Amino acid sequence: MRKILIFVFCINLFSNVYAQKENKQKTIDSLTVDMKISEGLINTFTNDENKLYFEISENLLGMELLVVTRLAQLPGNYAGYLNAGSKTAEHVVQFEKHGKKILLKEVSFTNISDEEDPISNSVSVNNFKPILGAFDIINSESDKYLIDMSSYFMSDSPGFNIVRSYEKDNYKIGGVDKKRSFIDSARSFPQNTEILHTLTFTANKAPRGNNTKTFSFQVNHSIIALPENPMPIRYEDERVGWFTVNKINYSSDKLKSDSYNIIRRWRLEPSDVGAYNRGELVEPIKPIVYYLDPGTPLKWRKYFKMGIEDWNSAFEKAGFKNAIIAKDPPSKEEDPDFSPEDIRYSTVRYVASTTRNAMGPSVSDPRTGEIIESDIVWYHNHLRSYRNRYLLETGAANPSARTLFTPENEIGEMMRQVIAHEIGHALGLPHNMKASSAYPVDSLRSGTFTQKYGIATTIMDYARYNYVAQPDDKNIRFVRQLGPYDDYSIEWGYRYFGKSPEEEKEILKNFVDEKSLSPMYMFGGYGNDPNSQTENIGDDPVKASLYGISNLKIVAKNLKEWTIEPKENYNELNELYGELIGVYRRYVYHVLNLVGGIYDTPHNENQKGVVRYVNVDIDKQLQALKFMEKNLWNTQNWLMDKSLISQIKAEGVLGSLQGLQLSAFNRILSVSKLNRMLSARESLEGDPLSVEELIENLFKTIVKNPENPDLSEQRLQINFVERIDELMGEEKLNPSIKSSLLDTKYKIHKLAKRRGGSHYKYLKSISE
């Protein structure tokens, strides 16, 4: 036995040595005989036995290659917000020759310096590139190197990030089972190489409905050559909202590691610079092209195309015509290579999923911010959100919204605007939640105004519908659309100057100086600015929400009539009622955010007469509290129509409506809000409400005013005492607030003592 083993061992050793010797003499041609070759950026070789070779040419060594990894197919119910087309990784790599091996390394562009600057040595050694893979050179040629990439693509290799740690832990996902994994295809084109492979993982705790303890994914990697001549960068100006790439420059003259942002944008260059400079509209050398997903239902295609090409009017302000083009997916005959995962095609993916959303991601050159490709995602069930919201928010003033079967042209118009919003993201624009506060509330009731200007200055605000317009208002626009801010921001980001980034920075600064303080062109993120709220419209949250609630009361009265189909059940009514509560809640919260609010107006030093952070005025805050007394603290009986609730809720809705009041109450008396109010009143400009005044107001409106409190009002009073006790125990609450809290508890106690009945007896006992 022993002998035989040694014998076998010897044979193996011999054959290995022999094989190596053999390989040394083997050329690429002899090694890849019978394999399928695809020539392009990287010449690839594949066969039916899961082999994948890369031929690394001399000029590919050191080239910066962007790798984008996406899921092409994935298991059902695997993870929210992951779908076919989702990106799992995006990074830059480089092949390097290291002795007899080819290394695959990751490259970062965050920390930079001038190459001639001695500090570049330090930047380099302090940013050592991680090695993602090391591959033996298996051929004999000395000017091109054949490497075997099979096992790299037969597992979840470094840089792929296919299984995220959350799902890995959650489903107890193990390693890749190579017997059930495949290299599907390798296709090369002049600028990119596409690798498609299938990986199968074992899952010890697979989700319900998956009895196979298996997850399979098909994954696409796009390897693309970064542009040879990098696009000129454009510096960020925080007064105009833009997606950015961060850089740290160690060669800067500033006495620090100079951190700055450059914007992410497409490369648009005039095809005729002379004509462009004369002010003529000129086509770009390379327009932005979006293909529709082959799965897009035919009846919606025209709305998708309009949503994409709507941006042309904004690009015209920047001097370009036909800058963005929507196309149907090509047929097999027109383009046999077409695949939505291929980096050369930007697409609008149509995803059959129950998710109610849409997304606008993009891929950009990390050196310059140049957007190279983008895949917008539309989830089919988003239609449902739009149908419901349209009915609830506009139904009172808009007869055609009073149905579950929204007319096709109107739902199409809403899809068009969603696509336009997502395209906006893919053009580089983030949300601008301040935009909707530019228009006076009463203008939103005007037909001529809304038809011309829409309902917010940009499509990038979450201003979805016009909920302000009242039943007798005429010719109103109810759905959002692009506005003047979009023209302005696109011009700022895309106007071509042909000058250095530094020179352009000055020109663009002046452009913004003139505009950014006009409400039409203001930009604002989230923060505590009541003018930068999501899903509100108009310049006055109190007035807008009063109109909104007045409309919602009409909708509540008619909800049964508008949503129950003959001989059908009440499921739709139930869903709509639930969302109606959500709409009511939003209107209330828009007002609540005025309390302790701080206006934020980004500007530069030379824009005189402005202060960045200012407290919301006391009168405005008191107005908000008055609104809340009437529309939140007082019981909202219109939300509890027995004839409606009795058809849909087995346990009624008292508890959930009280819960809504309570969460608003706890929010207004949150530690962070109270501390902020105290700090901002002492140290920021403006004349705001004090914490004492807020607590006194709540005491009056919640405890003192209702003479005969009903169940919900009693519960709020009890909650008030409980909240005071909680806050007294909060270490983080500024102690100077605690005395007025204690004072209030004492007042509640005294008042409860004076008033009779069992509720006040209880209130008295807990406020002891």
Ligand SMILES: [Zn+2]
């Ligand atoms: Zn968005």
